[in-house]
Each structure stands twice: as structure tokens, then as C-alpha cells.
Amino acid sequence: MTGIMDALAPVSTALLRRARLDADALLDAAEHDAARTLAAARRTAQEMLDEARESGTAEARARADAVRVRARRHARGIELAARREVLLELRRRAVAAVMALRDDPCYPRLVERLRELARESGGEDLIVREHPGGGVVGEGRGHRVDCSLGALAGRAVDALGAEAERLWAR
Numbered sequence: 001m002t003g004i005m006d007a008l009a010p011v012s013t014a015l016l017r018r019a020r021l022d023a024d025a026l027l028d029a030a031e032h033d034a035a036r037t038l039a040a041a042r043r044t045a046q047e048m049l050d051e052a053r054e055s056g057t058a059e060a061r062a063r064a065d066a067v068r069v070r071a072r073r074h075a076r077g078i079e080l081a082a083r084r085e086v087l088l089e090l091r092r093r094a095v096a097a098v099m100a101l102r103d104d105p106c107y108p109r110l111v112e113r114l115r116e117l118a119r120e121s122g123g124e125d126l127i128v129r130e131h132p133g134g135g136v137v138g139e140g141r142g143h144r145v146d147c148s149l150g151a152l153a154g155r156a157v158d159a160l161g162a163e164a165e166r167l168w169a170r
Contacts, residue, residue: 087157087164090157090164091153091154091157094153094154094156094157095149095150095153095154097153098134098149098150098152098153098156099133099134099149099150099153101134101149102134102149107134111130111135111136114135114136114147115128115136115138115147117147118136118137118138118145118147119138121138121145122138122140122143122144122145123140125140125141126138126139126140126145127139127140128145131146131147131148131149133148133149133150134148134149134150135147135148135149135150135151135152136148
């Protein structure tokens with residue numbers, strides 16, 4: 001048997017060498033495949049991270065924009081409320097100042113002038129009488145002319161229009 005073993009030794013050595021070469025080739029191919037799979041997995045993971053980061057950034061921007069819009073609306077509401085309060089106070093002071101005219105010695109002349117204005121506006125057939133709050137009111141066929149002190153003060157404030165904007169202009 002030693003003779004057969006000796007005779008087969010070169011074949012055995014060749015087969016063993018071939019098996020080692022095949023094993024090395026398989027290991028190289030497996031390492032190459034593993035490296036490609038690992039690289040692909042890393043690329044996929046990085047893409048997922050990038051996408052999540054972009055999505056999170058976009059969501060954060062959208063939320064921040066929504067918060068800014070709500071804050072601007074709230075601030076605008078506060079500003080408009082303050083403007084209304086200022087106009088109401090202006091109207092109140094104007095009415096108070098005009099009402100004080102009743103105590104002025106020239107008030108009877110003012111009432112007479114308001115009677116004339118009411119008749120000019122509403123016609124000669126207008127019935128004009130003094131208003132309890134001061135000034136006059138005229139009534140005729142189908143129309144009414146209010147020259148009461150409160151109404152005149154209110155119209156004066158309303159006539160300010162854009163001029164009133166200067167109260168809160170920056």
C-alpha cells in the first residue's frame with residue numbers, strides 16, 4: 001500500500017493544491033461579495049440618514065413657519081385692537097371736547113349756524129330742533145339731518161381717515 005500511496009502522492013498533492021486554490025478563490029469571492037454588500041448597506045444607511053435629516057429639517061422649517069405665521073397673526077390682532085382702542089379714545093375725547101361747547105358763551109351762535117347748515121342740507125321744509133345732547137337735528141319728508149354735537153364729533157373723527165394712521169406710524 002505504500003507503493004500506491006507513493007504513486008498517488010503527486011496526484012494527492014495536486015488535488016490538495018487545487019482544493020486550496022479553489023478555497024482561496026471562493027474566500028476571495030466571498031470577501032469581495034461581503035465588501036460589496038457592506039458598501040451597499042453603508043450607502044443605503046447613509047441615504048436613509050440623509051433623507052431622514054432632510055425630512056426632519058423640512059418638517060422643522062414647516063413647523064417654524066407655522067409658528068411665525070401664528071405669531072404674526074397674533075401680533076396683528078393685538079395691534080388692531082390697540083388701534084381700535086386709540087380711535088375709540090380719540091372719539092370719546094372729541095365728543096367730550098365738542099360737548100363742552102354747550103358751556104361756551106358762543107354756543108347760541110353755534111346752534112343757529114347748525115340750524116342754517118341743516119336747512120341748507122335738508123331743505124327749507126326741514127323741521128329743525130335742538131338735540132338734548134347739544135347741536136340740532138332736522139327732520140323732513142323722507143330724510144333726517146343730524147347736526148348733534150356727538151354726531152358732528154364722530155364724523156370729524158371718521159373724516160380723519162388716513163390722517164389717523166399717523167397716530168401709530170413708525
